[in-house]
Structure formats: C-alpha cells, structure tokens
Amino acid sequence: MHEMSLAQNILEIVQDIMSREKLNGPGRLKEVAVQVGELVAVVPESLEFCFNVLTENTKLSGAQLKIEILPLSADCQDCRHQFHVENFVFSCPRCHSTKIEIIQGQELIIRHLEVV
Numbered sequence: 001m002h003e004m005s006l007a008q009n010i011l012e013i014v015q016d017i018m019s020r021e022k023l024n025g026p027g028r029l030k031e032v033a034v035q036v037g038e039l040v041a042v043v044p045e046s047l048e049f050c051f052n053v054l055t056e057n058t059k060l061s062g063a064q065l066k067i068e069i070l071p072l073s074a075d076c077q078d079c080r081h082q083f084h085v086e087n088f089v090f091s092c093p094r095c096h097s098t099k100i101e102i103i104q105g106q107e108l109i110i111r112h113l114e115v116v
C-alpha cells in the first residue's frame with residue numbers, strides 16, 4: 001500500500017528529528033504536520049489511518065498527523081507561464097508546449113512537530 005510506505009517514511013523522519021533535537025525525553029509527540037505534493041497522490045484519510053496503525057502501542061501513540069496537500073504546479077520552459085497542472089495534463093495551457101518543469105507537487109515535507 002502506497003500510504004503505508006509513506007507513513008513509514010514520515011515516521012522515520014520524525015524519529016530522526018526527535019533524536020537529533022533530543023526530544024526523546026519524557027515529552028510526548030502531540031502533532032506532526034506534513035505537506036504532501038498532489039503528484040504523490042495520497043489519500044489523506046488513508047495516510048492518517050496508516051500513521052495511527054504504525055504508532056499504536058509505541059512511544060508516539062496518540063500523535064496526530066495533519067496533512068496539507070500542495071497543488072501540482074509547473075513552469076512552462078517556452079513561455080515561462082506558471083500554472084496549476086490539472087488532471088495530470090502536462091502541457092502549458094497558454095502555448096501548449098510540453099516542455100514544462102514541475103515546480104511544486106512532488107514533495108513530502110515535515111512542517112513541524114509538536115511535543116508536549
């Protein structure tokens with residue numbers, strides 16, 4: 001399942017940050033805010049579910065995963081028009097060029113962690 005491996009990735013990053021920032025003490029992880037690009041094609045409810053399954057009965061149990069989807073945006077290499085890619089049509093709506101560069105929408109970013 002796509003979401004399961006993503007949730008695993010998120011958890012690994014979170015655990016990394018927590019040990020680096022020495023947040024592994026008595027504090028509990030309350031919230032993890034992530035931004036996921038539209039191209040990653042994630043179903044937020046499903047990602048949340050997987051995250052909850054993976055954190056269940058661990059130190060991170062009860063942490064909330066907040067997901068924000070970043071729209072898929074591209075930049076036309078011919079006319080420099082920037083646009084939102086809709087329905088995965090990878091061509092410029094202005095000049096119909098297919099020489100476009102994705103500028104947003106492929107990322108998975110951990111925005112912040114809240115430890116209480």
Ligand SMILES: [Zn+2]
Binds near residue numbers: 077078079080
């Ligand atoms: Zn164009």
